[in-house]
Amino acid sequence: MKSGWWKALGVLLLLYVVIVGLRTPLAPALVHLSEDKLPPGRNEVVVAGYNTRFTADAPQAWLQNDAQFVCATAATAERDDRLRVVFDVPDGLRRDLSHLVVRSNGRTLVFHDAFWNPAKGAGIANAGCAPPVEDTAGPFEFPDRSVLYETIRNLFFHVPMWFTMMWLMTLSLLHSIRTLRNNDLEHDRAAVSAVSTGLLFAFLGLITGSLWARNTWGTWWTSDPQLNGAAAVTLIYLAYLVLRGSVNEFDKRSRLAAIYNIFAYALMIVFFLVLPRLTDSLHPGKGGNPAFSQYDLDHHLRTVFYPAVAGWVLVGTWLYTLRRRARRIEAWLDEEPSA
Amino acid sequence: MRNHLHKLATTAVAALLAVRTFASSAAPDWLEETFYRSGKINTVIAVVTVVLLGLAFWMFRSDRRLARLEKRMNERHKA
Amino acid sequence: MRPAEILHLLRLELRLDLHQRHAVGGSLLYVVSAVFVAYQAMQGRAEGTAWNALFWIILLFAAFNTLARSFQREDAGQHLYLYTLADPRNVILARVIYGAGTMLVLSLLSFGTYVLFLGHAPLNDANVGQYLLAVVAGGTGFAAVLTLVSAIASRAGNGVGLMAVLGFPIVLPLLLSAIKAGRLALIGMPWTVTGKYLLWLGLVDVIAVTLAWVLFPYLWRDR
Structure with a gap:
């Protein structure tokens, strides 16, 4: 058991990730508005909130337009997640788009670029009703991002799949290099075990990613460099297995597979790390998208995300060693026909 | 026309x-x-399910592989 | 690495090709008929993106067709001959260079026939220099990657089928960036934009050639 501590650690980490990652509530947010256009005059807007408690106190609401404010003449909480707001919109706001700000229970909730104001002008007299209030540090909760909502938790179950795959493929690369160096079949077995375990994680990554994409971006598959890269990597390693399957002499097989593996890995790295940075991607942090590391991956998410990566990598390594040990016994049984 | x-x-x-x-x-x-009320939580459930099913699939295959090895070992033992 | 030996090997390749003229003719015919099929399929009308993608796909298949020969055609006697006389590193370098040269000829030829059949409308506001550079860089990359893959496939003793399985995914990053560079060149983007992709293509070429150079001796070691 002494040498198995890391396996237990992996499981414990994942246990922590499942519990904290699924139980932590999302921060309250404004998710839907009944109007998207506010012409001058009286306008009534119904605001849908998520995890909000509008009825718990008297919420204040205002429009923010280029440091100018328009206060709501009325804000009535109909339910905890529904607020009816009335604005008397003046003529001549400076910007086309205004933010909607709601202050409720000591939290400031912002819906960015919420409304389009058709009558733009030189500016209005400032009402001065809405002092920009700094939020006090909130409780432990995950941010509520538009489109993502609760699926932000998939961060702990989708993204680490790719990390684990990369880690296993890197292990396989190292073993392939050693196979070429000293022709040791043990390293060859390690390399193929790492690849097949890595492929498990690649498939999990593809399926979970596809599910997630369907429910946020609206399609099962988009022509996204990250996605295409993932598919290409999966194909490359499937080809690796096909190559192994088509050669029978294990000495030659180990060498050919190692060469292909090294070649494939170099081009895969290129594909995965560089290409997405050259083109726009729907994935965060690439192209024009805001990075998870900038504000999406806030420190609350981090405290679960890093353990999730570590946990999945450890469990993946565990699966790989199991496969490798089985292969070793298999090779031993093959070698000695009548021991 | x-x-x-x-x-x-x-x-x-x-x-x-x-x-x-x-x-x-x-x-x-x-x-x-x-x-919005459910906040797409079902997606998370689906994703976690897929991951668990993937791991189960893996265990299943490893199980079969080991069973095959055991069988070969037993045969050799008898011989 | 001895330039004299590489030159000698290149001459050997050329002599082999001149011996097997039907194979060379086959490649040329392949390109022309592929372009003709594309022309028929597109009914002569192709706008920029499709024009570009189709061209690269024809080029890719031409590369597979041609480069598959580079190792499959050598028989045991030739292998032994080269094995005893030449340094494997020179062999692979010579073959990659020869492959790149063949690809250059083939791609320029296909470009010519392609423009002839499908028209030059998409080229009207294109930067042709950039486009040709992308064609050259992409062809060289195909040559470098597919020569090594061809060597692996022929060693595995499972010719063209295995080559396609091994080659397609591995050539994909190259193909995608080449298509992208080509598309940017077609829109007539300035060098600062397309240059990034061309540089990138060149980098992939360098990586592929270096890896082929490093790995080939291990492949060469025995039959």
Whole structure:
């Protein structure tokens, strides 16, 4: 058991990730508005909130337009997640788009670029009703991002799949290099075990990613460099297995597979790390998208995300060693026909 | 004939547009917003399920592999 | 690495090709008929993106067709001959260079026939220099990657089928960036934009050639 501590650690980490990652509530947010256009005059807007408690106190609401404010003449909480707001919109706001700000229970909730104001002008007299209030540090909760909502938790179950795959493929690369160096079949077995375990994680990554994409971006598959890269990597390693399957002499097989593996890995790295940075991607942090590391991956998410990566990598390594040990016994049984 | 086709095409386009506008207005009453209320949590459940099923699949295959090895070992033991 | 030996090997390749003229003719015919099929399929009308993608796909298949020969055609006697006389590193370098040269000829030829058949409308506001550079860089990359893959496939003793399985995914990054560079060149983007992709293509070429150079001796070691 002494040498198995890391396996237990992996499981414990994942246990922590499942519990904290699924139980932590999302921060309250404004998710839907009944109007998207506010012409001058009286306008009534119904605001849908998520995890909000509008009825718990008297919420204040205002429009923010280029440091100018328009206060709501009325804000009535109909339910905890529904607020009816009335604005008397003046003529001549400076910007086309205004933010909607709601202050409720000591939290400031912002819906960015919420409304389009058709009558733009030189500016209005400032009402001065809405002092920009700094939020006090909130409780432990995950941010509520538009489109993502609760699926932000998939961060702990989708993204680490790719990390684990990369880690296993890197292990396989190292073993392939050693196979070429000293022709040791043990390293060859390690390399193929790492690849097949890595492929498990690649498939999990593809399926979970596809599910997630369907429910946020609206399609099962988009022509996204990250996605295409993932598919290409999966194909490359499937080809690796096909190559192994088509050669029978294990000495030659180990060498050919190692060469292909090294070649494939170099081009895969290129594909995965560089290409997405050259083109726009729907994935965060690439192209024009805001990075998870900038504000999406806030420190609350981090405290679960890093353990999730570590946990999945450890469990993946565990699966790989199991496969490798089985292969070793298999090779031993093959070698000695009548021991 | 040509005129006829033209008419047909316009009707088809109009019908399509009607369907589209109808679809957007008939989208489940946002006030009910079951979608937002559940906050897409079902996606998370689906993802976690997929991951668990993947691991189970892996265990299953390893199990079969080991069973095969055990069988070979036993045969050799008898021989 | 001895340039004299590489030159000698290149001459050997050329002599082999001149011996097997039907194979060379086959490649040329392949390109022309592929372009003709594309022309028929597109009914002569192709706008920029499709024009570009189709061209690269024709080029890719031409590369597979041609480069598959580079190792499959050598028989045991030739292998032994080269094995005893030449340094494997020179062999692979010579073959990659020869492959790149063949690809250059083939791609320029296909470009010519392609423009002839499918028209030059998409080229009207294109930067042709950039486009040709992308064609050259992409062809060289195909040559470098597919020569090594061809060597692996022929060693595995499972000719063209295995080559396609091994080659397609591995050539994908190259193909995608080449298509992208080509598309940017077609729109007539300035060098600062397309240059990034061309540089990138060149980098992939360098990586592929270096890896082929490093790995080939291990492949060469025995039959």
